[in-house]
Amino acid sequence: MDLNTACMKTLSIILAGGRGSRLKQLTDNRSKPAVPIAGKYKIIDFPLSNCINSGMRRIAVLTQYRSHTLNQHVQRGWNFLRSDFNEFIELWPAQQLTGGNWYQGTADAVYQNLTMIDGLDSEYVLILAGDHVYKQDYSIMLKEHIESGADVTVACIEVPVQEADQFGIMHVDENDNIIAFEEKPSSPPTMPGNPNVSLASMGIYIFNTKFLCEHLKSDAIDAASSHDFGKDLIPLFVGRSNIKAHHFSNSVIANESFPNKPYWRDVGTLTAYWESNMDLTKLVPELDLYDEEWPIRTAQYQRPAAKFNYNYEERIGTALNSVVSAGCIVSGSTVEQSILFNNVRVNSYSHVNKSVVLPRCDIGRHCRLNRVVVDSDCHIPEGTVIGEDPIADAARFYRNSDGITLVTQDMIEALVEK
Numbered sequence: 001m002d003l004n005t006a007c008m009k010t011l012s013i014i015l016a017g018g019r020g021s022r023l024k025q026l027t028d029n030r031s032k033p034a035v036p037i038a039g040k041y042k043i044i045d046f047p048l049s050n051c052i053n054s055g056m057r058r059i060a061v062l063t064q065y066r067s068h069t070l071n072q073h074v075q076r077g078w079n080f081l082r083s084d085f086n087e088f089i090e091l092w093p094a095q096q097l098t099g100g101n102w103y104q105g106t107a108d109a110v111y112q113n114l115t116m117i118d119g120l121d122s123e124y125v126l127i128l129a130g131d132h133v134y135k136q137d138y139s140i141m142l143k144e145h146i147e148s149g150a151d152v153t154v155a156c157i158e159v160p161v162q163e164a165d166q167f168g169i170m171h172v173d174e175n176d177n178i179i180a181f182e183e184k185p186s187s188p189p190t191m192p193g194n195p196n197v198s199l200a201s202m203g204i205y206i207f208n209t210k211f212l213c214e215h216l217k218s219d220a221i222d223a224a225s226s227h228d229f230g231k232d233l234i235p236l237f238v239g240r241s242n243i244k245a246h247h248f249s250n251s252v253i254a255n256e257s258f259p260n261k262p263y264w265r266d267v268g269t270l271t272a273y274w275e276s277n278m279d280l281t282k283l284v285p286e287l288d289l290y291d292e293e294w295p296i297r298t299a300q301y302q303r304p305a306a307k308f309n310y311n312y313e314e315r316i317g318t319a320l321n322s323v324v325s326a327g328c329i330v331s332g333s334t335v336e337q338s339i340l341f342n343n344v345r346v347n348s349y350s351h352v353n354k355s356v357v358l359p360r361c362d363i364g365r366h367c368r369l370n371r372v373v374v375d376s377d378c379h380i381p382e383g384t385v386i387g388e389d390p391i392a393d394a395a396r397f398y399r400n401s402d403g404i405t406l407v408t409q410d411m412i413e414a415l416v417e418k
Helices: 003-008 021-027 045-053 068-077 106-111 114-118 138-148 161-166 209-220 229-237 270-279 390-396 409-417
Strands: 010-015 058-063 088-093 124-129 132-134 152-160 168-172 178-183 197-208 243-247 264-266 307-309 318-320 329-331 334-336 351-353 368-370 372-374 405-407
Touching (some): 021 405, 045 132, 106 114, 138 197, 152 161, 161 197, 178 229, 178 243, 197 209, 197 229, 197 243, 368 372
Parallel strands (some): 010 058, 010 124, 058 088, 351 368
Antiparallel strands (some): 152 197, 168 178
């Protein structure tokens, strides 16, 4: 079987049902994969784009928690595949087909959709998280999986050994056979021949379909299991099945400016989300969104170009080291090292610094924002100052231990009511 045929025989399953509670109020009304990122995208655009660019065009998106925004985005922005060529991107909501429970874990989410999987005649199943930001050619990982004769292949990324206690760590031999798995170990195993790094699981798996289905059925009746790939199934396979590690560096779409720094981010916390956006304001970001050979797609809407108004003393519309998206108006204000998503307006005499402003926000005159994440549809009142007084910020908004302040419209309205 050639690689193109193997890709068409692969079902890609994106696990997109998570709430992402560590993102706090950003996920009150949307699932984590639907959170906006990088100026114009949503997080789920990255695994979806990787699938399409890798030649994998049979994709199921498993949804559950507050999925309306995600459903709408996928339906409007990702409906271009050809069903007559057996291509599709389908939304598979939790239908409680196996009883009255919602998805109990990542493995259970796939298990509850076995009927649909059985009907698709796939030979391989690619399991992906819907909440990571990276660029990867899955076809390279699939080729390695097939050639190795593995039952399951786990994508792994090298992490400094001093940071390995934050991840699920794979212990491999010289041939990349996984011989042990430890969740957040205090004394992590290192790579053969390199004592400075460990191999961390990325939550990306390729299974032979028959092998996967058999073990999902066994796991479903195991009362002691939490029905999670990382916690239950992957450790179970070690020493019993042919389980291989795939090095992310072999399939990453590398940035030529950073050939030895594969970019992968889990944006699961408010600080990680802020940092991922701030990465893009650098002169040369590690994540290259300007690569025409590996485009990141998204839903496109008709919007005017960004506009900058006024050129008077103390009232100059300007943006420095920033990403300013379509539909924005920077009117007599300064935006510095920040990201403005679509249709944001920053009014005169305001200063926005090191901040992430989501779509359709209006920042009033004489405001100062520093290290702030502003949720969609916020109207920041004139004269508001955020990011200079930690005590005041924590009393009015949500401020984490890293000094990042999250602002939502509900928080603003609560202040007005007081």
